[in-house]
Amino acid sequence: AQSVAQPEDQVNVAEGNPLTVKCTYSVSGNPYLFWYVQYPNRGLQFLLKYITGDNLVKGSYGFEAEFNKSQTSFHLKKPSALVSDSALYFCAVRPQAAGNKLTFGGGTRVLVKP
Amino acid sequence: EAGVTQFPSHSVIEKGQTVTLRCDPISGHDNLYWYRRVMGKEIKFLLHFVKESKQDESGMPNNRFLAERTGGTYSTLKVQPAELEDSGVYFCASSPTWTNEQYFGPGTRLTVT
Numbered sequence: 314a315q316s317v318a319q320p321e322d323q324v325n326v327a328e329g330n331p332l333t334v335k336c337t338y339s340v341s342g343n344p345y346l347f348w349y350v351q352y353p354n355r356g357l358q359f360l361l362k363y364i365t366g367d368n369l370v371k372g373s374y375g376f377e378a379e380f381n382k383s384q385t386s387f388h389l390k391k392p393s394a395l396v397s398d399s400a401l402y403f404c405a406v407r408p409q410a411a412g413n414k415l416t417f418g419g420g421t422r423v424l425v426k427p
Numbered sequence: 428e429a430g431v432t433q434f435p436s437h438s439v440i441e442k443g444q445t446v447t448l449r450c451d452p453i454s455g456h457d458n459l460y461w462y463r464r465v466m467g468k469e470i471k472f473l474l475h476f477v478k479e480s481k482q483d484e485s486g487m488p489n490n491r492f493l494a495e496r497t498g499g500t501y502s503t504l505k506v507q508p509a510e511l512e513d514s515g516v517y518f519c520a521s522s523p524t525w526t527n528e529q530y531f532g533p534g535t536r537l538t539v540t
Binding site for chain 1: 433458469470472482485522530531
């Protein structure tokens with residue numbers, strides 16, 4: 314069975330500083346990896362995904378994530394955080410070989426202070 | 428293009444009552460999924476429809492939960508009778524057949540008192 318760990322419940326960062334949200338996963342076979350963001354009173358919005366190919370994936374709103382197979386990680390990064398990036402971030406995985414269901418991490422709340 | 432919509436946005440019911448949640452997927456999306464987030468924990472998969480058929484219902488917690496997708500369009504998730512532990516946010520998502528990306532609705536917050 315697959316699992317996702319987001320070790321930090323909350324990440325605080327000053328506006329303009331780099332932002333990193335950590336994610337590690339466990340899955341049989343090769344993974345599809347996703348990041349979603351939830352703004353207050355909104356649904357989950359897709360940010361980016363890793364399917365295959367280049368380990369560095371670029372997504373919406375200036376976010377990127379790096380797939381590291383040896384460390385089974387898919388950390389989300391943004392070089393310069395904005396106050397508007399404050400939200401709840403979820404990492405998700407599903408095995409390439411079987412099924413469509415996503416397995417999510419517990420979420421990380423990001424607070425960007427001006 | 429309209430996104431995934433869910434109704435109601437918030438429901439408060441008493442233990443033992445019945446509640447029905449509705450999801451309207453993006454038009455043309457054959458795949459429809461239900462997930463829920465309970466007590467601030469991780470979002471967990473409930474089930475997956477392909478058109479009107481249940482493809483995977485391995486995440487349904489027990490027989491108090493019944494999901495349907497009439498005609499392969501909108502879907503309902505009924506909880507009967509509701510228990511306190513059913514409180515949480517229920518998300519619906521849809522996707523077309525040619526992509527791995529699932530599009531989520533805003534969720535229904537269910538509170539059972």
